[in-house]
Amino acid sequence: MTEAPKKQVEIQYFAVLKEQSGIPGETIQTSAQTLRQLYVQLKEKHKFGLPLESLRVAVDDQFRSWDDLVEDRSKVVLIPPVAGG
Amino acid sequence: MFSIATESLDVNLLRLSLDDSRAGAYVSFEGWVRDHNEGRAVTRLEYEAHQSLAVSEAERILLEAKDRFGLIAFRCIHRVGTLAIGELAVWVGVTAAHRAEAFEGCRYIIDEIKARLPIWKKEHYADGSSQWVNCQSCSSPQHQLAAASGSGTP
Numbered sequence: 001m002t003e004a005p006k007k008q009v010e011i012q013y014f015a016v017l018k019e020q021s022g023i024p025g026e027t028i029q030t031s032a033q034t035l036r037q038l039y040v041q042l043k044e045k046h047k048f049g050l051p052l053e054s055l056r057v058a059v060d061d062q063f064r065s066w067d068d069l070v071e072d073r074s075k076v077v078l079i080p081p082v083a084g085g
Numbered sequence: 086m087f088s089i090a091t092e093s094l095d096v097n098l099l100r101l102s103l104d105d106s107r108a109g110a111y112v113s114f115e116g117w118v119r120d121h122n123e124g125r126a127v128t129r130l131e132y133e134a135h136q137s138l139a140v141s142e143a144e145r146i147l148l149e150a151k152d153r154f155g156l157i158a159f160r161c162i163h164r165v166g167t168l169a170i171g172e173l174a175v176w177v178g179v180t181a182a183h184r185a186e187a188f189e190g191c192r193y194i195i196d197e198i199k200a201r202l203p204i205w206k207k208e209h210y211a212d213g214s215s216q217w218v219n220c221q222s223c224s225s226p227q228h229q230l231a232a233a234s235g236s237g238t239p
Contacts, residue, residue: 015133015205016223049224058203061137077135077203083218084132084139084163084204085116085175085195 006031007072011042016080021046035059036066038076054081087143087161089134094162094173103158108180110187114195116175118168122218126211132165132174135203139163146197154190156181161194163204 012025032038035057042048056079057064059071070076096115103111118130147159159179168174177194181187206218217223 012135014135014203015207016217016220019217020224049222050220054222056203058135058138061141063138063142077138079135079138079203080205080217080223081219082201082203083199083206083220084134084202085199 004031004033007070007074009038009070009073010075012075012077014077014080016050017046017048017078020048030070032070034066035064035068035070035076038070039066039078042078050080055079086147086159087140087163089136089139090162090164091166094164094176096173096176099160099162099176099178103160103178103180105157105180107182108157109182110184111178111180112184112187112191113176113178114191115173116195118170118172118174120170122208125208127170127208128211129170129209130168130174131207131209131215132163132168133205133207134163134165138203142201142203143198146194146201149197150179150190150193153193154179154181154186156186156190159190159194161198163198163202165204 006029008027009030010027013021013023018024030038030041032041039052052066057066058077058079059074120127143161147161150156151159157180161177163175177191179187179190181190207215208218209215
């Protein structure tokens with residue numbers, strides 16, 4: 001089996017994730033197939049404390065499911081627990 | 086319908102923007118920055134939002150409220166940036182033919198806004214520490230160590 005081609009993804013971090021990563025965002029090449037796998041990779045890289053269950057994810061300005069596929073040249077936003085109001 | 090504001094809000098102007106001769110009731114909600122939370126003295130709040138996602142989700146909420154409660158007019162504004170004690174952080178205003186729909190619609194909007202919008206709030210405390218609200222378990226052991234040794238945020 002050949003390795004899946006890598007995809008280029010632009011990630012945006014907010015609030016606690018921005019503080020923990022030290023950056024507002026980054027563009028990475030990833031072999032992750034799903035958004036779930038992508039978060040696992042980023043969690044490891046930046047030592048994020050948040051479990052996936054407490055986050056939401058959006059791609060190109062739409063809320064998405066963690067099982068959705070990572071699309072090449074997409075913009076991914078990781079959304080930590082919200083606290084508006 | 087919904088907007089994010091970086092400057093302080095003028096409630097009178099917001100109220101006037103809902104003026105409608107079909108309306109018999111106007112209900113508004115103002116969320117203020119208070120000086121304490123869960124037993125800790127708070128000195129200021131810092132809000133951050135994902136602009137485009139917050140706007141699209143808020144517009145969904147407002148239309149849900151319109152459909153459910155038959156609102157005539159509805160509007161919501163949320164502040165971002167650093168807010169001092171007493172400042173207005175969020176404003177919701179609705180009108181309806183009668184008071185019951187107006188009360189319920191306003192309540193629905195503020196409850197959903199708090200639960201669904203990608204907006205984050207950081208509390209700064211009198212003792213100099215700070216914390217993202219609803220994020221008590223957000224830190225990995227490594228980050229907690231960094232915060233404890235003073236290399237966290239100022």
